[in-house]
Structure formats: C-alpha cells, structure tokens
Amino acid sequence: MQFGSVEEVERALSGESYLPDRGLATAVYLAVAMRRPLLLEGEAGVGKTEVGKTLARILGAELIRLQCYEGIDSAQALYEWDYARQLLYARALQAGEVRDHVSELYGPEFLIERPLLRALRAGSGAVLLIDEVDRADDEFEAFLLEVLSDFSVTVPELGTIAAAEPPVVVVTSNRTRELHDALKRRCLYHWIDFPSLEREVEIVRLRAPEVPEALAGSVAESVARLRALDLAKRPGISEAIDWARALALLGANGTDGNAGRETLGWALKNRDDLERAQAELFSG
Amino acid sequence: MADELERLVAFARALRNEGLPVGPGRVVDFCRAAAAVPADHLYWAGRLTLVSRPEEIPVYDRVFRGVLEEEPPPAPVTVVEEEVALASREELLRTKSFADLTREELVELAALMQRLRLNVPTRRTRRRERARRGDPDLRRTLRRSFRTGGEPVERAWRARHRRRRRLVLLLDVSGSMADYSRALVLFARAALQADARWEAFCFGTRLTRVTRALAAADPKEALRRAADEVVDWNGGTRIGDAVRALARTNVVRGSVVVICSDGLDVGEPELLRAEMARLGRLAHRVVWLNPLKEDAAYEPLARGMRAALPHVDVFLSGHNLASLEAVGAEL
Numbered sequence: 001m002q003f004g005s006v007e008e009v010e011r012a013l014s015g016e017s018y019l020p021d022r023g024l025a026t027a028v029y030l031a032v033a034m035r036r037p038l039l040l041e042g043e044a045g046v047g048k049t050e051v052g053k054t055l056a057r058i059l060g061a062e063l064i065r066l067q068c069y070e071g072i073d074s075a076q077a078l079y080e081w082d083y084a085r086q087l088l089y090a091r092a093l094q095a096g097e098v099r100d101h102v103s104e105l106y107g108p109e110f111l112i113e114r115p116l117l118r119a120l121r122a123g124s125g126a127v128l129l130i131d132e133v134d135r136a137d138d139e140f141e142a143f144l145l146e147v148l149s150d151f152s153v154t155v156p157e158l159g160t161i162a163a164a165e166p167p168v169v170v171v172t173s174n175r176t177r178e179l180h181d182a183l184k185r186r187c188l189y190h191w192i193d194f195p196s197l198e199r200e201v202e203i204v205r206l207r208a209p210e211v212p213e214a215l216a217g218s219v220a221e222s223v224a225r226l227r228a229l230d231l232a233k234r235p236g237i238s239e240a241i242d243w244a245r246a247l248a249l250l251g252a253n254g255t256d257g258n259a260g261r262e263t264l265g266w267a268l269k270n271r272d273d274l275e276r277a278q279a280e281l282f283s284g
Numbered sequence: 285m286a287d288e289l290e291r292l293v294a295f296a297r298a299l300r301n302e303g304l305p306v307g308p309g310r311v312v313d314f315c316r317a318a319a320a321v322p323a324d325h326l327y328w329a330g331r332l333t334l335v336s337r338p339e340e341i342p343v344y345d346r347v348f349r350g351v352l353e354e355e356p357p358p359a360p361v362t363v364v365e366e367e368v369a370l371a372s373r374e375e376l377l378r379t380k381s382f383a384d385l386t387r388e389e390l391v392e393l394a395a396l397m398q399r400l401r402l403n404v405p406t407r408r409t410r411r412r413e414r415a416r417r418g419d420p421d422l423r424r425t426l427r428r429s430f431r432t433g434g435e436p437v438e439r440a441w442r443a444r445h446r447r448r449r450r451l452v453l454l455l456d457v458s459g460s461m462a463d464y465s466r467a468l469v470l471f472a473r474a475a476l477q478a479d480a481r482w483e484a485f486c487f488g489t490r491l492t493r494v495t496r497a498l499a500a501a502d503p504k505e506a507l508r509r510a511a512d513e514v515v516d517w518n519g520g521t522r523i524g525d526a527v528r529a530l531a532r533t534n535v536v537r538g539s540v541v542v543i544c545s546d547g548l549d550v551g552e553p554e555l556l557r558a559e560m561a562r563l564g565r566l567a568h569r570v571v572w573l574n575p576l577k578e579d580a581a582y583e584p585l586a587r588g589m590r591a592a593l594p595h596v597d598v599f600l601s602g603h604n605l606a607s608l609e610a611v612g613a614e615l
Contacts, residue, residue: 006321026328030317041338071410071445075423083422090426090434137411137447138480175338176534177481181305184336188317191338232532232562272562 003029017206018047018054019199027190028055037130037148037169039184042192044174045236052129052170059168062122065129066115068136074143078153080112106157116147117161124165134173138180145183195237197224203237204244211244218254219244226267226277235267243267256282292318295351299334302343306334326352394503397474397605402612404448404479404540405568411445418443449540449568451475451482451615454530456545457514458488458521464575464603465517466507468544471608473498473506483535487526488516493533523549523588524556527563540615541567544602546576549588556588560595570595573602573611 003009009032010025020028028051031038040048056063066077086105113121119128133141147153148169152162171187173179195203200220204211211219223240235243243255243266252259261282268274292315300306310333317329327348335344414421424440432438453472457465465486472484476498483495497509511517523545530536541563549556564570572592576582578601584593593599598614601607 006325022325023328023331026321026325027332030320030329030332033320034313034316036313039336069410071412073411081423081426083426086426087422087429087436090429093434137409174534178337181336185307185309188313188332189336190332191335191341230528272558 003032005029012058013054016054016057018050019195019203019206020051021193021195021199024051024190024192027188031170031188032059032168034188035166035168037171037187039171039173039179039187039189040192041173041175041189043194043234043236045238046192046194047237048172048192049129049131052127052131052172055168055170056127056129059127061124061168062126063129064115064119064122064126064167065131067131068133068140070135070137072136072140076114077116077140077143078114078147079117079155080114081106082110082112086110108158111155111158117153119167119169120147120151120153120161120163123163123167126167128167128169130169130171132174133171133183134176134179141180141183145180145186148183148186194224194227194234197221200224200237200240204241207241208245208248211248212253215247215253216244218256219247222255222260222281223267225281229273229276229280231268231273231276232270233268233273239267239269289315291352295330295347296334298347298351299344302347304334304340304343305336310334394470394474397471397608398477402451402475402478402615404451404615406446406448407538407568408444409447412442413445415441415443417441448479449538450535451479452530452535452539452541452567453482453484454526454541454543454545455484455486455494456488456521456523456543457486457517458548459518460521460546460548461544461575462518464544468602469494469498469507469510470503471544473500473503483533485526485530485533486510486514486517487521487523487529488514488519489522489525490516491526491529521545521549521588522551523547523592524551524553524559527556527559531559531563531566536563536566538566538568540569540571542571542573542611542615543596544573544575546574547572547584547586547589547592549586551588553587553591557591557595560592564595564597569597569615571598571600571611571615572596573600573607575601575603577601578603578607 003012006022006026006029009029010020013020013025013028027038030036040051042048052065053063089105089110115128119126130144133144150162151166152160154160197220200223201213201216204216204219205213219240223235223243227234243263246263246266247255247259250259250263254260261278264274264277268277293311296306296311296314314330314333317333318326321329330348331341331344335341412419414424418441421440421442425436428438428440429436453475455465455468455472457469469486472494476482476484476495483493484498486492486494492514494510494513497513498506500506500509560570574584574589577599584590600611600614602611
C-alpha cells in the first residue's frame with residue numbers, strides 16, 4: 001500500500017471526488033510513505049473527516065472509525081470483555097470448577113473488539129480514522145499517544161497484540177482545545193484551509209453534478225463573501241454544497257434574489273449570523 | 285548531499301530561533317520527508333513536519349522565504365491568529381516594559397497570589413470511576429466473583445466522574461485600567477496554574493490569548509511575555525469586540541468566564557449587549573470584576589457597563605487581593 005508520487009495521490013483523490021490542494025496531497029503521500037499518523041486541523045466543514053474515508057476507498061482498505069467524545073476511555077476505544085456472557089459461562093461451569101477455567105473465560109470469544117484493537121489487528125489493511133480527538137479528555141490523548149507510538153497494546157489476559165504493519169492513521173481535530181505537543185510530535189500536521197474560489201466551484205460541481213456551473217460559481221462567491229464577514233460560524237464546503245443543491249432544486253440561477261435569501265439557512269446555522277448576512281449581503 | 289542536509293538543518297534551527305518547538309526528532313522527520321518528495325515540494329515537507337499549529341504558519345513562511353527561498357510559498361493562509369486578534373480599528377503598536385516598575389511589590393504580590401484558590405463549579409463527565417454507590421461495575425464484580433467461586437457476592441459499583449469546569453479570564457488592559465492591569469495579569473497567571481485547561485485573554489481594542497505567555501515560571505518573565513504579545517496595552521477599549529472574539533475561540537462553552545474591566549467602553553453599547561447575551565448563553569457562568577466598585581458610591585452608569593450587567597451572573601470588585609479571594613469563593 002504505497003503511492004508512487006504526490007501527483008499520484010492527487011489523481012487518486014480527485015478520482016474519488018475529493019479535490020486536494022498540493023499541501024494535502026503531499027501530506028497524504030508522506031503519511032503513507034513514512035507510516036506516520038496524519039493530524040488534520042481546520043474549521044468545521046473543510047473536509048477533514050472526508051480525507052480518511054476517501055483514503056480508505058482508494059487503498060481498498062477497511063475504514064475503522066473512532067469517534068471521540070468527552071469521557072471516552074479504553075473500554076470504548078480499545079476492547080472490553082463481554083461480562084454478561086462471561087458470567088453466564090462461569091455459572092454453567094458450576095461453582096468450584098471456575099478456577100481451572102479462568103483462561104477459557106478470557107478467551108477471544110468473550111472479547112469485544114473496539115476500533116483501536118480492530119485497527120491494530122487489521123494492520124496495513126485498514127485506515128484508522130480518529131475523529132474529533134479534541135473532544136476526548138487529555139488522559140485519553142495520552143493513552144492514544146501510547147497506542148500510536150508503537151502500534152501495540154497489551155491485554156493483560158491475552159498478551160500483547162501488535163500490528164504487523166501499522167495502519168494508515170488519520171486524526172482530525174476541530175481545535176476546541178490545544179492538543180498536547182507529544183501527540184503532535186508523533187504526527188504529520190496539516191492545516192486545511194478554505195479552498196480558493198475556483199477550487200470551490202470545482203468541488204461543488206463534482207459533489208453535486210446537478211448544479212449548473214453558473215449557480216455553483218454564484219454560491220462559491222457568496223460563501224467566500226460570507227466567510228469574510230465576522231461570523232460566529234463560517235460556512236464550510238459542505239454548507240456550500242448543501243446550499244447549491246437546495247438552490248438547484250428550487251430552480252434558482254444564483255444566490256441573489258429571493259431564493260438565495262430564503263435558503264441562506266443552508267449556509268449559516270446561527271441566528272445572529274443570519275441577520276448579519278441578510279443585512280450585509282442582501283440589503284443592497 | 286551533505287551540503288543539502290546542512291541547509292535543511294540550518295533551516296530547522298532558524299525556525300527554532302523563532303520560537304517554534306522544533307526538537308531533534310522533528311528535524312529527522314523533516315529530513316526524511318524532504319528526501320521522500322521531489323525538490324519542489326520542500327515547502328510542504330517542512331510545513332507538515334515542523335509546524336504544529338496554525339499560528340506558526342506565518343512564521344514558517346517567513347523563515348522559509350528567508351532561508352530556503354526556492355519557490356514562493358503557495359496561496360497565503362488565513363490564520364486563526366487573526367480571528368483571535370480582532371481586526372482592530374486603530375492599532376496601537378505600543379508595548380510597555382514592566383521590568384522597571386514597582387518590581388518588588390509586584391513580585392511580592394505574585395507570591396501571595398500563588399496561595400489563591402478558586403473554587404470553580406464541577407460538571408458530570410461521561411467517564412466513570414469506582415464509587416461506593418452508583419451503577420453496577422460488571423468488570424470488577426466478575427473479577428471479584430472468582431474469589432467466591434464464581435458467585436458475585438461482593439459487588440462493585442461505578443459512578444460518573446465529576447470534573448472542574450474550565451475557567452476563562454478576560455482581562456481589560458486598556459489605558460483606563462492601567463493601575464490594575466499588571467496585578468490582574470499576575471492574578472491570571474496564578475489562577476491558571478491550577479488547571480492546564482484554563483485560559484486567559486487580554487484585550488484593549490483587540491483580543492490576545494496570553495495563556496502560553498503566562499505559563500512562564502517567573503512572574504516578571506510572565507509579565508514581560510504578556511506585554512510582548514499584547515500590542516494594544518494601555519490603549520482604547522472595545523469590550524463588545526473582545527467578547528465577540530472570545531465567543532469565537534471555542535473555549536467558552538460550559539466554562540466560567542471572568543471578565544475584569546471597568547466597563548468604560550468606546551464601542552457600541554448595542555454590540556456589547558448582544559455579545560454579552562451570547563456569551564451568557566454559551567458560558568456556564570459570567571462573572572464581572574469591576575475595580576471601580578471599590579468605591580461604595582459607585583453605580584454602573586457607564587453605557588457599556590449598563591449594557592453588559594443584565595447578562596452578568598456575579599458582579600464584584602476585584603480591586604485588591606482580598607476581593608480576589610472573595611471571588612474565589614463566589615464562583
């Protein structure tokens with residue numbers, strides 16, 4: 001599983017309807033070549049998660065996704081024992097005999113694999129997507145660092161499980177908090193910026209083929225203007241695509257006029273932002 | 285080849301001199317990455333391995349141009365820094381050195397502030413821990429049952445972990461606060477040591493994050509670094525813009541926000557009212573410390589203060605250490 005060159009990555013991603021800029025293509029190339037986790041940061045809706053999904057499709061690998069949230073711990077990320085089944089099994093063995101059967105109780109059939117363990121077992125056959133790592137608490141980050149450093153974990157009852165060849169790892173963060181330097185040092189770091197106007201038109205056209213070129217251009221232009229406003233939540237690429245789709249369904253030619261005003265909620269999801277945008281973009 | 289390697293290492297060193305955390309491990313990664321891509325990708329090989337936060341990108345670009353200058357770096361990047369640092373209407377590039385000012389007193393005060401304890405309210409997290417009562421802990425119960433022949437005689441329990449909320453300090457360092465601002469920055473520095481997730485910001489006409497600057501071990505050094513970063517120290521005040529910028533930083537949701545300001549605002553009161561309302565919805569609690577309140581006859585008549593007050597949960601003075609200690613109990 002390897003790319004020949006940065007250009008090949010660019011072609012492959014584009015072939016899967018993901019248009020990367022040069023920096024992202026280089027990042028993916030190096031992440032696969034150097035087998036280092038790729039840490040992607042950027043505003044919501046610039047396509048961070050999509051990188052992992054697309055990469056899995058290109059490499060023909062299994063996508064294993066670990067969605068992080070506050071309080072996530074190793075039982076949800078790595079493995080857990082199926083306690084109910086263990087208890088029943090222990091009962092079936094009758095009291096007194098259990099001592100000899102402890103090893104059976106911790107056999108593989110009672111182990112519930114969670115994403116990290118699954119990714120280690122799958123090795124290079126998997127793309128591990130660790131999504132929104134900034135939502136997990138920092139204890140979890142330390143634990144993650146351990147797993148990502150040597151790609152092996154120890155289950156006390158089973159022994160050490162190591163990846164023969166490490167999986168491709170994509171980590172995303174929305175930057176709700178600063179990640180630890182130690183984790184960042186393990187990773188290649190790429191900041192995904194909003195695309196240029198031309199690139200955004202291409203992306204909208206690629207993702208929503210039913211949108212006519214002129215409409216896509218108009219949406220991209222409006223979205224760029226919205227991003228320049230001082231908004232609480234700047235619209236991402238996915239918002240641009242949704243907005244363009246909505247306008248296409250309504251048969252509009254552009255974002256100006258009533259259709260644009262009425263569908264603005266596809267691009268902005270905050271009342272203050274909506275009011276501000278209405279005032280600044282649609283008043284004239 | 286050796287020359288090439290030397291050039292790369294020199295570049296990495298130049299970045300280190302500019303304050304980027306470029307350790308030997310990163311330099312090795314950088315060299316490996318540079319070797320793995322064609323020469324015209326050198327910019328990206330470096331940016332992916334030597335940069336780890338968006339604020340560092342402009343520094344990287346500058347040093348890259350200066351040291352390696354092969355291709356102009358691609359499209360300029362809009363950086364988060366600019367979101368935090370408000371587009372200010374009148375930029376005051378005036379920074380002040382505090383090294384000579386009432387050194388002993390400030391240091392003494394800083395030492396006293398170390399003892400300050402802030403009781404920030406807690407919230408339940410999703411993480412569970414061992415407890416005397418709560419939900420059944422099956423893993424531990426099963427383990428214990430082996431001691432009693434597989435019969436779960438001794439049962440174990442677990443409960444939701446409680447965690448301190450985040451504290452976010454917003455310090456007014458404009459001209460009208462000059463008598464207080466240094467002490468408040470030291471207060472922030474002392475408070476921040478209690479929890480690595482707590483944050484501090486300074487504002488006058490623009491918002492600047494000073495959390496990192498305040499992490500310095502020495503109070504004088506912390507003050508100096510903060511003063512270096514805050515370019516509008518002792519300038520005008522736009523509280524509404526600062527609150528607005530703060531609400532965009534992603535650290536406010538569910539936090540306890542403490543604003544230290546005299547409420548003398550040159551911005552639009554309407555903006556401040558709207559932004560304070562928004563802040564009130566995002567934050568768990570909003571505390572306002574106004575040093576003018578020291579005077580018993582003080583009434584919040586300033587337009588800005590009047591606009592903000594309805595959205596403030598706790599209104600206190602915070603003009604000396606004793607009143608700051610009282611704040612600790614009121615959070």
